[in-house]
Amino acid sequence: MIDVLRLTAEGAKQLLDAREISGAELFAAYAERDDDLHAFLYRCDDPGGDGIPIALKDVIGTKGVPTTAGSKILESYVPVYDSTVAANCKRHGLRLLGKTNTDEFAMGSSTENSAFGPSRNPWDPSRVPGGSGGGSAAAVSGGLAPWALGSDTGGSIKQPSALCGNVGLRPTYGTVSRFGVVAFASSLDQVGPVAKNVRDCAFLYSIIAGRDANDTTTVEVPEVELPAAQDLKGMRIGVPREMNEAEGIEPGVSAAVRKTIELAESLGAEVGECSLPRSVDYGVACYYLVAPAEASSNLARYDGARYGLRSDGDDFREMVMATRHDGLGDEPKRRIMIGTYALSSGYYDAYYGKAQRVRTMIRREHAEVFEKFDLIVSPTSPTVAFAIGEKAGNPLAMYLNDLLTIPSCMAGLPGLNIPCGLSEGLPVGLQLIGPQFAENTLFRAGHALEQALAFDVVPERLR
Amino acid sequence: MAGISKDEVLHVARLARLELTDDEVVKFQEQLSAILDAVSKVSELDLADVPPTAHPLEIENAWAEDEPRPCLPLDEVFANAPDRDEDYFRVPPA
Numbered sequence: 219m220i221d222v223l224r225l226t227a228e229g230a231k232q233l234l235d236a237r238e239i240s241g242a243e244l245f246a247a248y249a250e251r252d253d254d255l256h257a258f259l260y261r262c263d264d265p266g267g268d269g270i271p272i273a274l275k276d277v278i279g280t281k282g283v284p285t286t287a288g289s290k291i292l293e294s295y296v297p298v299y300d301s302t303v304a305a306n307c308k309r310h311g312l313r314l315l316g317k318t319n320t321d322e323f324a325m326g327s328s329t330e331n332s333a334f335g336p337s338r339n340p341w342d343p344s345r346v347p348g349g350s351g352g353g354s355a356a357a358v359s360g361g362l363a364p365w366a367l368g369s370d371t372g373g374s375i376k377q378p379s380a381l382c383g384n385v386g387l388r389p390t391y392g393t394v395s396r397f398g399v400v401a402f403a404s405s406l407d408q409v410g411p412v413a414k415n416v417r418d419c420a421f422l423y424s425i426i427a428g429r430d431a432n433d434t435t436t437v438e439v440p441e442v443e444l445p446a447a448q449d450l451k452g453m454r455i456g457v458p459r460e461m462n463e464a465e466g467i468e469p470g471v472s473a474a475v476r477k478t479i480e481l482a483e484s485l486g487a488e489v490g491e492c493s494l495p496r497s498v499d500y501g502v503a504c505y506y507l508v509a510p511a512e513a514s515s516n517l518a519r520y521d522g523a524r525y526g527l528r529s530d531g532d533d534f535r536e537m538v539m540a541t542r543h544d545g546l547g548d549e550p551k552r553r554i555m556i557g558t559y560a561l562s563s564g565y566y567d568a569y570y571g572k573a574q575r576v577r578t579m580i581r582r583e584h585a586e587v588f589e590k591f592d593l594i595v596s597p598t599s600p601t602v603a604f605a606i607g608e609k610a611g612n613p614l615a616m617y618l619n620d621l622l623t624i625p626s627c628m629a630g631l632p633g634l635n636i637p638c639g640l641s642e643g644l645p646v647g648l649q650l651i652g653p654q655f656a657e658n659t660l661f662r663a664g665h666a667l668e669q670a671l672a673f674d675v676v677p678e679r680l681r
Numbered sequence: 682m683a684g685i686s687k688d689e690v691l692h693v694a695r696l697a698r699l700e701l702t703d704d705e706v707v708k709f710q711e712q713l714s715a716i717l718d719a720v721s722k723v724s725e726l727d728l729a730d731v732p733p734t735a736h737p738l739e740i741e742n743a744w745a746e747d748e749p750r751p752c753l754p755l756d757e758v759f760a761n762a763p764d765r766d767e768d769y770f771r772v773p774p775a
Contacts, residue, residue: 298757391737405736434743435736496726503722514697521698523772525761534775535698543700551699555709556716558697559685572723574733579726581734614715630737654738 220247222361223676227270227418230364234268241268241313248315248363255338255347257357260284261316269311272422273363275354276317277324278409279398280304287400288320288332288350291520291527291545301398302430303367303409310425315363318353322547323517324374324402326350327619330610331549338606340382341644341677345603348378354412355382359677365413365422369399371406372505373598373623379412379635380598380647383675385419385664386412388623390654391630392437394423395430403512404435406505406627414675416636416664420444423657443658445665451486453663455479456591459491460498461622467600470641475597478638478648481670482595482663492587492594497580497625504580505624506617507560507573514557517550552613581629588653593663596622598635598647626651634660637673645673684714 220239233239245264248271253261259276262283274280277287279301286292300308307314321331329337329352337352339345340360347356351368355378358366368375370388379386387410394409401407411422424442457479462472483489522528522541529544531537546554560569587594600621609616626633631651638648648667652659674681685693690710694701701709755768764771 295761298753298760392740431745434745435738435740437738437740500723500726503720506716506720507723518698522763524770525763528763531773534773537773538698539700542698546699551705552709552712552716554697554699555690555693555713556720558693559689559713559717560720562693562696568724569720571733572726572728573720574735575728575731576723576726577734578731579728581737613712614719617716617719628737 220244222247222251223680225364226414227364228421230270245271245313251362253362255340255343255356255360256335257318257337257353257360257362258316259286259288259319259334259353262314265313267311267313269313270364271315272307272312273315273318273354273357273366274304275351275366275368276320277369277400278304278367279400280314280317283314283317285317285400287324288322288334289546289550290333291541293527295526297398299398302395302432303426304398306426318351318357318366320353321350321549323400323513323550324350324369324371325513325549325553327373327377327616328609329353330606331547333547336606339603340680342603345605346381348381348599348603350374351412352378355379355384355386358382358384358412358414359675361680365411365418367409367426368412369407369409370627371403371509372627373620375410375412376598376623376633376635376647376649377620381603381645383637383645383673383677384412384414385416386410386635387419387423387657387660388627388633389423389427389657390632392435393427393439393655395433395436397430397432401516403509404516405512406509416661416668417444420661440655440658443661445661447662448666448669449486450482450663450666453487454591455482455487455489456492456587456594457489458494458587458594458596460494461596464498464600464621466618466621467597468602468641471597471600471602471646474639474641474646475648478667478671479595482667485666485670490591492591494583494587494625497583498621500576501580501625501628502617502621504573504576504628505620506556507569508577510553510557511560511570512557513550514554514561517554520545549613577628580625584626584629584631592659593650593652593656596649598623598649602641602644602646622649630654632657632660634664636664636668637675638671639673643678685710685717
């Protein structure tokens with residue numbers, strides 16, 4: 219009997235290596251489970267072999283397997299080539315379980331913006347799993363996949379991991395190729411791993427990280443070290459006041475994070491207060507100008523001419539406008555219009571130009587903090603998982619859920635979410651942020667805390 | 682600074698090649714006004730001396746060798762095309 223809710227990828231590999239289970243048995247254990255969480259948009263047949271199965275967020279292009287980005291405009295799109303990350307997974311023998319649900323074009327914090335309906339939180343199916351990568355996070359915590367890949371623009375890996383109680387890494391900008399991944403905001407988009415523990419997360423990161431000639435924003439990456447240390451001796455951990463005392467952080471979230479910070483101290487870390495005075499205050503505004511501006515450009519390619527949906531129109535322009543009206547949902551439309559507005563003549567300096575300068579300010583504030591600290595910590599999400607429908611009618615309220623994940627994304631910094639406790643019976647996520655290319659530091663700290671916390675990643679109702 | 686008129690919503694939608702119904706214009710005018718009001722917060726800061734960031738890494742000139750490589754076969758290029766006319770994507774007249 220394979221315990222899909224508890225089995226890690228590392229554990230699965232040991233079972234396979236010892237021939238205690240076959241590759242087919244392992245794949246079937248996940249593939250045959252009922253997807254009542256709607257974590258998947260598409261599930262694959264076993265391609266054979268004996269590698270570890272994996273789920274990929276549906277913005278990641280997979281040759282011969284539908285890739286919709288959660289949008290009607292790509293409903294019938296089947297890529298004719300693999301993204302670099304999908305190819306890297308294949309090269310390591312990983313077998314594709316399927317494509318996971320996402321807010322349309324990864325725009326959202328709940329999966330409610332998916333054109334194909336929301337996913338559900340494994341801890342409480344009446345609540346959202348977070349977003350945009352809620353499908354990947356729900357699949358990992360719901361026993362539908364041992365691990366998965368997500369993508370993160372302003373928090374789409376870390377926030378769903380926080381809400382579903384698993385481990386998610388948004389890698390340093392430039393460490394993982396985006397070739398073949400549906401683009402949202404290219405100066406922010408990063409692909410990263412979602413897993414049941416930090417070691418799996420680190421191992422999966424090592425599979426996908428590295429320079430790719432097909433994505434000229436990628437760079438050489440330091441060798442990944444699988445974490446083993448149980449202590450935090452010598453680690454300097456900063457606690458940014460503004461990110462830990464921000465308005466809107468639920469008391470139960472604060473309490474779990476505070477306890478974990480005390481635990482870090484007892485493991486030998488030197489903990490000190492620090493400040494990111496304007497990054498939190500201005501981060502969301504900066505993000506919701508930069509990301510829509512880039513999105514308005516990236517999504518211009520959906521014109522009904524070469525692939526994807528085409529609606530009828532008497533001439534080319536009418537066809538394009540009808541296609542985009544019919545094929546795009548409200549959230550991409552809002553962001554395309556905000557972005558177009560922010561970039562348009564007469565408004566560029568006041569909006570997009572200004573946001574780019576705010577971005578420099580955010581980078582500088584973080585750089586200053588990392589002169590004194592190896593990493594900083596805060597809640598990942600100000601709240602635990604909220605109810606499906608609770609924020610769906612109010613785009614602005616939804617945007618504020620990204621308050622704490624956004625600043626480090628703007629600065630291109632890596633961030634790791636680990637589950638650190640429960641509030642109202644739902645997981646609370648701790649966010650660890652380091653300077654660029656400090657993934658190994660995050661893994662080391664995350665692993666030591668994970669051992670000491672002994673958080674049970676299996677949702678209570680499924681135990 | 683914040684707030685966007687109906688005409689501006691229609692203008693932006695036209696620039697972005699988005700057809701909108703009358704109801705959508707009303708809905709988006711309200712929602713976009715609220716969003717623009719919130720993001721206008723960036724104008725509170727005086728950052729005249731701060732250079733803009735377009736990209737979080739300081740990479741310059743990521744060169745690649747200019748070597749020809751095989752491209753996708755045409756049948757694959759057109760595999761997802763809504764309409765095809767021999768070696769062309771077919772679209773309505775401009």
